[in-house]
Amino acid sequence: MQELEIAQLRALTDLLKSKYNYNFTDYAMSSFRRRIQRIIELYKFSSFDALLQKLNLGNQEFFHEFLSEITVNVTEMFRDPTFWIEIREKILPDLLNLNKTISIWHAGCSSGEEVLSMAILLREMGIEGRVRIVATDIDMAILKKAKEPVYSVKNMELNTKNYERAKGPHTLDRYYEEKSGKAYLDKSLLKDVIFREHNLVEGQVFSKFDLILCRNVMIYFNQSLQNQVLKVFHESLFKNSYLAVGSKESLIWCEIANKFLVVNNEEKIYKKIKD
Numbered sequence: 001m002q003e004l005e006i007a008q009l010r011a012l013t014d015l016l017k018s019k020y021n022y023n024f025t026d027y028a029m030s031s032f033r034r035r036i037q038r039i040i041e042l043y044k045f046s047s048f049d050a051l052l053q054k055l056n057l058g059n060q061e062f063f064h065e066f067l068s069e070i071t072v073n074v075t076e077m078f079r080d081p082t083f084w085i086e087i088r089e090k091i092l093p094d095l096l097n098l099n100k101t102i103s104i105w106h107a108g109c110s111s112g113e114e115v116l117s118m119a120i121l122l123r124e125m126g127i128e129g130r131v132r133i134v135a136t137d138i139d140m141a142i143l144k145k146a147k148e149p150v151y152s153v154k155n156m157e158l159n160t161k162n163y164e165r166a167k168g169p170h171t172l173d174r175y176y177e178e179k180s181g182k183a184y185l186d187k188s189l190l191k192d193v194i195f196r197e198h199n200l201v202e203g204q205v206f207s208k209f210d211l212i213l214c215r216n217v218m219i220y221f222n223q224s225l226q227n228q229v230l231k232v233f234h235e236s237l238f239k240n241s242y243l244a245v246g247s248k249e250s251l252i253w254c255e256i257a258n259k260f261l262v263v264n265n266e267e268k269i270y271k272k273i274k275d
């Protein structure tokens with residue numbers, strides 16, 4: 001298939017904005033283009049225009065399938081295991097030293113593996129009751145999966161390895177039951193987690209947090225959108241609280257870099273030091 005032209009992508013983002021009120025204008029062009037091309041192949045559209053026509057019909061069901069395809073949902077439990085060691089040994093103790101209760105926001109939580117990792121960590125540290133978790137994503141379908149976590153046994157192999165590398169004190173299988181080739185995660189881990197739809201593009205501050213995790217989400221945004229979203233995170237954090245981004249991301253170039261201190265450069269953990 002011929003590479004889609006910028007004008008075509010613009011026609012698509014204009015349509016998504018006017019018809020569905022979703023703004024993808026500032027998603028990183030190359031990965032956005034690849035996702036669109038993938039959707040055309042997956043749904044066997046005869047051409048780009050055929051996809052445009054389908055979207056123009058305003059069918060919400062198709063749009064939500066489209067939305068799920070356009071966003072990349074790849075995730076793991078205890079992804080980047082050393083990150084979780086830092087969260088367990090330094091970040092949470094520091095926050096709980098200063099505060100009786102704390103709030104954590106998982107922005108772009110996908111199918112919930114990151115949230116479950118946090119919930120397991122909190123249970124193992126015996127601090128579940130002191131932490132409020134809010135988990136958000138743009139994609140309603142993936143949030144539904146996050147609320148009812150059932151993963152493939154194959155994925156659990158990787159999750160288990162990560163848990164071991166993150167120095168988990170038990171074995172991960174205490175948190176799930178295997179039935180018919182699927183792993184059913186212990187839902188009680190999520191009993192106090194609030195899942196909600198939230199689009200980072202809209203720039204809405206809805207609460208204040210002590211720790212925000214937004215890992216492997218902003219890599220799909222262009223620099224201007226990353227700056228905009230980072231401002232939202234800055235506003236959503238209490239002073240002396242933390243922001244964590246993905247291992248291939250960084251804050252050092254961004255417009256509000258001087259308002260953060262690099263706490264751990266390897267694990268991409270930053271502390272808000274200025275309002």
Ligand SMILES: C[S@@+](CC[C@H](N)C(=O)[O-])C[C@H]1O[C@@H](n2cnc3c(N)ncnc32)[C@H](O)[C@@H]1O
Nearest residue numbers: 071072075108110137138139199200201215216
């Ligand atoms: C690659 S996953 C990252 C999951 C997890 N944070 C991790 O690091 O494993 C990216 C997630 O970001 C979500 N996402 C993409 N654009 C978003 C937006 N504008 N607002 C909120 N979430 C978004 C996607 O739906 C997807 O679930």
